Amino acid sequence: MKKKIFGLIFIVLVLVFIYAPILILAFYSFTNASQIGAFQTFSLKNYVTLFNTEELREMIIGTVLLALGASFLATLIGSLGAIGSFYSSKRVNAFFNTLNEIPVINADVVSGFSACILLVVVLGIGKETFIPLVIGETILCAPFVYLSVMPKLKQMDPSLYEAALDLGATPAVALWKIIVPQVASGIVSGFMMAITLCLDDYFIATYTKPATFDTISTYVVNATKGSHTEIKTALWALSTLIFLLVLGAVLIMNLKSVRDEESKR
Amino acid sequence: MKFSRKALGIPYAIFLVLFVAAPLLVLIYFAFTNSNGEFTVSNLLGFFTDPNTLGTLCYSFAIAFVTTVVCLLLAYPTAYFLATSGLSNKGAMIMIFIMPMWINFSLRITALKEILSIIEGNLAFYPFLNSVIGMVYDFLPFMILPIYNTVSKLDPSLTEAARDLGATEWNAFLKVTLPLSIPGIVSGVSMVFLPSMTNYVVLDMLYNSTYIMGSLIGSYFSAYNWHGGSMIALILLGIICLFTLATDDLTEEENAGRGGALL
Numbered sequence: 004m005k006k007k008i009f010g011l012i013f014i015v016l017v018l019v020f021i022y023a024p025i026l027i028l029a030f031y032s033f034t035n036a037s038q039i040g041a042f043q044t045f046s047l048k049n050y051v052t053l054f055n056t057e058e059l060r061e062m063i064i065g066t067v068l069l070a071l072g073a074s075f076l077a078t079l080i081g082s083l084g085a086i087g088s089f090y091s092s093k094r095v096n097a098f099f100n101t102l103n104e105i106p107v108i109n110a111d112v113v114s115g116f117s118a119c120i121l122l123v124v125v126l127g128i129g130k131e132t133f134i135p136l137v138i139g140e141t142i143l144c145a146p147f148v149y150l151s152v153m154p155k156l157k158q159m160d161p162s163l164y165e166a167a168l169d170l171g172a173t174p175a176v177a178l179w180k181i182i183v184p185q186v187a188s189g190i191v192s193g194f195m196m197a198i199t200l201c202l203d204d205y206f207i208a209t210y211t212k213p214a215t216f217d218t219i220s221t222y223v224v225n226a227t228k229g230s231h232t233e234i235k236t237a238l239w240a241l242s243t244l245i246f247l248l249v250l251g252a253v254l255i256m257n258l259k260s261v262r263d264e265e266s267k268r
Numbered sequence: 269m270k271f272s273r274k275a276l277g278i279p280y281a282i283f284l285v286l287f288v289a290a291p292l293l294v295l296i297y298f299a300f301t302n303s304n305g306e307f308t309v310s311n312l313l314g315f316f317t318d319p320n321t322l323g324t325l326c327y328s329f330a331i332a333f334v335t336t337v338v339c340l341l342l343a344y345p346t347a348y349f350l351a352t353s354g355l356s357n358k359g360a361m362i363m364i365f366i367m368p369m370w371i372n373f374s375l376r377i378t379a380l381k382e383i384l385s386i387i388e389g390n391l392a393f394y395p396f397l398n399s400v401i402g403m404v405y406d407f408l409p410f411m412i413l414p415i416y417n418t419v420s421k422l423d424p425s426l427t428e429a430a431r432d433l434g435a436t437e438w439n440a441f442l443k444v445t446l447p448l449s450i451p452g453i454v455s456g457v458s459m460v461f462l463p464s465m466t467n468y469v470v471l472d473m474l475y476n477s478t479y480i481m482g483s484l485i486g487s488y489f490s491a492y493n494w495h496g497g498s499m500i501a502l503i504l505l506g507i508i509c510l511f512t513l514a515t516d517d518l519t520e521e522e523n524a525g526r527g528g529a530l531l
Contacts, residue, residue: 006437010349017346021368021408024379039382080280087277099277102284105292108512110466112482113501116489117291124494125294142287145280174271203373205469206482210489223374227381227473242375249370257360 025246032239037232049240052233059237066202066218073140074197080141081148081197082190086182088149089156103146111143115210118142122211135211140201147200148193155189156182292505298498311499321484321500328465328480331396335403335464336457342404343411343456348445351420362416366409373406377473380405384474391475399480402470407463411456418452419445458515462508481507 031039035046053059088099106114122128122135130136159182167177183190205220212221219241226234302308315321350361368376380402384391391398422445430440466482478486481504488497 007353010345010353013345014349017342017408018364020342020405021365024383024405025368025371025376027383028379040386080283083276084280084283085277087274087280090273091277095274095277099281099284102288105288108462108508110462110482110504110508112466112468112485113295113504113508114291116485116497116501117295118287119489120298120494120498121287121291121294138287141283145283149280174273178273178276199370205374206467219372220374223372223378224469224473227374227378228476238375238378242371242379245371245375249367252370253363253367257357257363260359261357 025242028239029243029246032236032243037236049236052237053240053244056234056237059234059241062217062219062222063241065216066220069136069140069218070198070201073137073201074144074194076137077141077144077197078148078190078194081145081193082152082186084145085149085152085156085189086178086186089153099149103149106142106146107150111204111206114142115139115207118207119210130211131213131215133213133216136208136213136216139207139211140204143204143207144197144200147196148190151193151196152186152189155186159185295498295501295505298494299502302495311495314496315499315503324479324481324484328482331399331403331480332461332464334396334400335407336461338400338404339408339411339460340453340457343408343415344449344453347412347416347452348419348449351416351422352424358420362413365412365416369409373470374473377402377406377470381474392477395471395475395477395479398474399471402474403460403464403467406467406470407460410459414455414459415449415452418449422448454515458511462511465507466504 027039032049033045033047035043035048084099084103088096091099118139119135122138123130128134163185164177164181167181168174172180203220204218205224208218208221212218217225223238226238229235299311300307300309302310346365350358350365355361381391384398384401388394388398426444426448427440430444431437435443465480468478468480468483468486471478471480472483481500484500485497485504488494488500
């Protein structure tokens with residue numbers, strides 16, 4: 004019993020540590036305070052600024068588009084790479100696995116810096132073409148897609164594909180109708196992971212992005228150093244919106260898994 | 269050409285060679301040349317003879333070590349109590365702990381900075397303390413999740429057997445549960461230790477200056493000194509490789525990378 008109470012207190016304290024800053028910021032985002040603690044009155048001005056400032060709007064849309072684009076690219080080549088690697092000889096498979104592991108364990112700073120040196124310094128591709136940025140983000144995400152598709156391929160029953168071929172399907176049709184549906188859940192979770200990594204990335208973006216373009220991360224990092232209060236408090240609103248969005252997504256996922264379990268019974 | 273499933277991997281193979289392997293080779297080349305393209309070891313010697321860079325190396329080791337220990341001390345009990353509690357919906361509980369992973373880190377650190385500024389005033393007065401707080405705040409979920417995954421899969425009958433055979437509750441934990449949860453601890457440690465040596469942007473946001481290994485790359489980058497930056501990147505890469513080799517044997521889950529924990 005003592006252990007239970009201690010455990011409960013411990014968990015609650017950790018939760019307070021994790022959520023207090025986010026929730027306090029969320030509270031102040033609905034006021035006209037220019038800093039925490041200086042509570043004055045309820046106001047939605049931060050939200051108005053967030054949606055009406057061109058710079059902020061462009062930055063948010065740009066981040067989302069970049070994340071979607073790079074994740075799509077990463078999912079496409081990562082999934083195909085996993086399928087190709089799975090059906091190749093052991094040596095080729097080991098080659099894929101080894102190279103794939105490098106960006107996973109590497110520090111983002113090193114990945115970003117080395118991508119910048121190769122693409123911008125050696126090959127001379129201009130940062131303003133967005134090519135280094137998109138390739139950089141794809142380097143970050145594709146290995147995780149590969150890693151989430153691979154286990155699904157291993158779990159698959161190989162005889163289904165053989166059966167499809169025996170029944171007259173061409174290999175391409177069998178691949179599309181038999182293999183892809185079976186690994187679809189891995190592809191989807193790989194894509195989701197790619198989106199999360201891209202949205203959260205700071206280092207690859209700083210080293211490869213055009214000077215005039217900002218992602219949420221690079222923008223916020225610069226804004227917190229600056230003294231532009233109006234932008235700073237508008238970012239509290241952005242933080243609150245993202246928190247609510249994530250909370251909503253988690254709730255939906257939970258409800259769905261509960262419902263799935265009930266329908267199984 | 270006949271359709272082959274193997275051929276599907278070709279684009280990714282080319283991608284990996286061009287954008288994963290080649291940058292590392294370029295990095296090695298730049299690290300051992302000067303701006304005239306001549307071979308030199310002065311970048312390497314420069315690193316190991318300059319007290320500033322050596323100091324930074326030690327400082328980042330210290331930060332990473334303390335951050336990892338604090339994360340472990342917070343995460344292990346949390347994961348343990350969650351996994352062994354009788355809660356019916358543990359999946360939802362663990363979600364609450366790892367949800368911050370999906371909120372942009374820069375926004376979370378902004379929130380932390382505002383709170384810390386109220387408590388401490390000027391954050392630059394306690395750089396070490398604030399670095400550790402910032403890093404722990406950023407990386408804690410990455411420690412909780414793998415430990416939770418390992419502990420929740422442990423067979424409770426093992427602890428019961430130890431208790432039946434006369435071990436005290438504490439001894440049963442120490443001799444049964446803790447050793448069995450080492451794979452989770454190791455993969456958590458590897459997800460926290462390396463980023464806290466390199467993720468200088470957290471410190472940059474908190475008090476506008478940083479003294480860890482990652483920031484050296486950042487400063488060479490801003491000075492367009494590709495050769496010095498490459499050497500630092502290469503040294504970091506060496507540390508990462510050593511660390512990975514050391515921890516690889518201890519983890520079961522090979523896919524438990526940083527993002528592998530996300531979904």
